[in-house]
Amino acid sequence: MNLLVKLCSRLAVSPRPLQVMPSRASAYKHVEKPAPGTGKAFRRIVHYPEEYTVKPLNVTNLGGRDPVSGRMVAKGIGGGIKHKYHWVDWKRLAPKDGSPLVEKVFEVIEDGCRTGHVALVGQGDELRYIMATENMKPGNLITTYSEIPRIPVRPKEGDAHPIGALPQNTKVCCVEMHPGRGAFFCKSAGSCATIGRKVGNEVLVTLPSKREFFLNQECIAIVGRISNAIHSSIPIGSAQRLRWLGYRPRSGLWQRKSGIHGRKIRAPIPIMAITKPREKPAEAITFTLKTF
Template identity: 20%
Template sequence: MSALSRSVNTARSLPRSTLASTSRLSIRNYATPSSVKNDGQQMMFGGPPPKRKEDGAVLKTYTGKGYPFIPSLRHVVYPYHPHLHKGGPLRELTIPLRRKGGRNNTGRIVNRHIGGGHKRRLRMVDFHRVQGGQHDVIRIEYDPGRSAHIALIKKRTSTSSTSGKSLTPNLIEEIEEALSEENRNTPKSLEAVKAGFSYIVAPEGLRKGDVVISYRKGIPQSLINEFDNTSSSSSEESKLSNNLEDDKVGATDTPEMRRALGLLRTITLKSGNVLPLFLIPPGTQVHNLSLTTDGKMQLCRSAGTFAQIVSHQSETGKSIGGSDVLTMGGGFDENGNRLPKKGYVLVKMQSGEVRKLDPGCVATIGVVSNKEHQSRSLGKAGRSRWLGKRPHVRGVAMNAVDHPHGGGRGKQKGNKHPRSIYGLLQHVRTRRPKDKDGNKSVVTERPRGKQTAAKH
């Protein structure tokens, strides 16, 4: 006991710093440092976060440090695109939007839930793309009148200041300065507009400085000399086959023609280019499809939408492949005369509907930009009012004098069939359909209702 008491007294007499140092030393002797280095863990906890690509879209929220904690910003989610133009549009390519609040010429409301909103100007977008040649992309802009982005393009001509060459960054800055708000309605701005500016729907991935070409009038003879899809058959081929018509393309499914077609598709199949459907291979994603040979492009124009080329078929329904697609016709010749079509092209929409279109109809290569549009959240009712949308009121919440579902006690509509505010029953046609047997161009209708797996 005397030895134990002496050791305890000795430990009590030591200073606290000595005890702390000895305890740390004892712990370090038992610890075994790891020789494996985890660079990912060091980057996650100790190093800076990985850099984001400035080119892609970011779903931006307005909460956290630097933002006020208020209800109007709590649920807001907006896609942020760094490549968009920060200024306004080219005013010479816009027209004012006159609002009528959903009323007709007599002042009656014919379109409900419309009214108010921020003042806008309509952008005049080119949905025909008839002008051929190379067009340089000046900038990508936001359009309040549509969900997709638009691109300001300029035709490259020999008479312009570009002299047929690609636009340099300095030249693009000079053009943007001429189109700025400060130089509006000045000779400098008007001269820039006359140089061939226009707006198009921007496909995904299109950026400032890119080049887009429209082949709606046909493939230029200078691009490829093996064949010309708008001219008549050559004299040598007419000697070999006297049955060829004058307006038929002199092309056969030979290895040489297949290589020529592959070369043509390699050059022309780029995002933003316009091509006739018979030159686009199956499986290609396209947008801005025209329903007629000389009409404007009407299908797949919203943000993130696209269609897919399924196959090329003859008049008898037989699939066409290789360079035989050049004999489908359907376009225009050099004199502007329509060539007879010999088949059609099957196109599948995102809804699952399959349509058959003329081979001379055109489409733009790629997917429509701003696919993040569906991920946005307005966050409050006021932003809907800024967009020109008025509130929707349920019929059961109204009085009996205002709606067929109104009145009564409790949340019920009196065992009535669903109908509109004007008394029209739901799912009942109010007009005779234009086509008695349905749309003739629809091969397979889109799936409707709940889809179940097939039982084997």
């Protein structure tokens, strides 16, 4: 009994305070993987100047690492050929007085940082890059309109119109989500949306994914589809070409027939003997009760 009392007194009065050692995991910074749709893919950082320029911009390839901590976040990104970045102006805005803006196409080039081609256009002393449509060639004149007439216009590829001025079933690309905010939909190679019916001040637009949106009729869209439509059908051909495109190989942990990452090994389905046709279930007997 005395021994139990001494033990309880030692536990109650402790001469040394309890110290909590920090865990080893808390010493490291946890980096979340990029969520889809946030625009952060840990592939490159573009060094933008203060003012718009058509000069190719320098980039810093991240290789799938977080630029702050340097930790690997996206394992499928790495290597690749270094390309200059061409600053694309996503806003096709006409003058405020309502007159159309006519620009000339000087050059159509390939951009290693995009799937579609870009076109160098200009008017007066101003030059800018825009996304080239499928049949756009040097020397063409493209026009940007801002008016919505009562009768739908006759669309011409490369021209920009408010979607409220285009007839139904017109193929468009670089569609704005909000008026004046710049292109948001259909900016990759070979993509295009379809103009649908008009309800009030809104126009139905069908995207390549079959999703449909009612957008403001003043949203600007470019007639036609984005250039380089064969991008998705070009065969890779070798593993080395994937490295040129900036994709790292798989980890090697995935195995087809092992039960860790791939297809599971299961017992075969037992044999079922079919000797005679199945009998029909017996009809249910119903009883009725008449009350007097």
